[in-house]
Amino acid sequence: MRGALKVLAGACLCVLLLTGTASAAFPDVRPGAWYTEAVTEMEEAGLLHGYPDGTFRPGAPITAAQFVAVTARCAGLSPVPGQTNHWAAGQLQAALQAGWYDWDEIPPTGERFDQPITRQLAVKILMRALLPQIRGDYNTESQKMRDFDQLDGRYYEICNEPNGSVTWTGDVKPYAQAVIPVIRERAPRSVILVGSPTWSQDIHLAAQSPLEGENLMYTLHFYAGTHGADLRRRIDDALAAGLPVFVSEWGTSRADGSGGVFLKEAGEWLDFLKERGISWANWSLCDKNETSAALRAGTSPEGTWNEADLSESGRFVFSRFAD
Numbered sequence: 001m002r003g004a005l006k007v008l009a010g011a012c013l014c015v016l017l018l019t020g021t022a023s024a025a026f027p028d029v030r031p032g033a034w035y036t037e038a039v040t041e042m043e044e045a046g047l048l049h050g051y052p053d054g055t056f057r058p059g060a061p062i063t064a065a066q067f068v069a070v071t072a073r074c075a076g077l078s079p080v081p082g083q084t085n086h087w088a089a090g091q092l093q094a095a096l097q098a099g100w101y102d103w104d105e106i107p108p109t110g111e112r113f114d115q116p117i118t119r120q121l122a123v124k125i126l127m128r129a130l131l132p133q134i135r136g137d138y139n140t141e142s143q144k145m146r147d148f149d150q151l152d153g154r155y156y157e158i159c160n161e162p163n164g165s166v167t168w169t170g171d172v173k174p175y176a177q178a179v180i181p182v183i184r185e186r187a188p189r190s191v192i193l194v195g196s197p198t199w200s201q202d203i204h205l206a207a208q209s210p211l212e213g214e215n216l217m218y219t220l221h222f223y224a225g226t227h228g229a230d231l232r233r234r235i236d237d238a239l240a241a242g243l244p245v246f247v248s249e250w251g252t253s254r255a256d257g258s259g260g261v262f263l264k265e266a267g268e269w270l271d272f273l274k275e276r277g278i279s280w281a282n283w284s285l286c287d288k289n290e291t292s293a294a295l296r297a298g299t300s301p302e303g304t305w306n307e308a309d310l311s312e313s314g315r316f317v318f319s320r321f322a323d
Helices: 002-016 036-044 064-075 089-097 119-130 138-142 168-186 203-208 229-240 263-276 312-319
Strands: 155-159 191-194 216-223 245-251 280-282
Touching: 064 089, 064 119, 155 168, 168 191, 168 203, 203 216, 203 229, 216 229, 229 245, 229 263, 245 263, 263 312
Parallel strands: 155 191, 191 216, 216 245, 245 280
Antiparallel strands: none
16 A cells, blocks of 8 residues: 555656656657656556557646546545546546545546645545555644645634624624634635524624624525514625625525425525526535435435435525536
8 A cells, every 4th residue: 555655656746747757658758757656556466557649748737537536546445336428437527436536526427527636635535545544744734834724615603603691792702803813824715604692693783883804704694484584684785785794504304404405496596696607505415304304214224316306495406616
């Protein structure tokens, strides 16, 4: 495994850095280059195949499919039936099911298979595939990279549905004012999500007394069977006040997770959010026996899900992903 990691790192890094990469088996090899030995070893081990015309194309960026396929071979991960007829679909599906990356990072539907992979996602895949037990110290390692805070997908949510007797001005806002500067010391440009009282529905109160700072977003939660036009008006008021809004939780059911499914009302909500350019996250990707769950009760967490595994809510939510 260590040897495979060494040669994989050597080959992949030279492609990621857009320097030439080759082996004796490829006509576009650069004899004597620092990377030739590693690529030759991988080719002889059956880990690198090159293009159908026999070239390696050292100046080309590596695609997501190529990177995952090579990593899968190094890790001994067997292909499983994929969702497209792409040459690497089986290896990509197996890697997705193994948890090497998330669905939205390389969708199994294939639209990003042949696009270049980012360095940060490549490192994530390498770590999860070949060194799953290794964990670095966040504070120590993050300080070694000047652009660590710019990594895609890093955000912080500091108030998820603050409830009880709390108020925006008396509790949530002062808490945010104390916590945000601490986060900014480590992540000066990351997005910070801030909720509001009453299950993150009092966004209108935040709009009356917003926080100071950049890259702050205010979350709102709704359930189609419970919340309607009044809560949408609060969103419009918040937008008019200049607040960036993110719906970090919503469901097709009532607020207790059951009842419905309220597809007409859910459609009205999603149309409203689409018109205003507001992103959302649905509750929830699970097989719990409640109508808000996207999977049918008893659906296995393993394997490839298809439409038959989705609940009524799940089919509706998946149909709206293109929005």
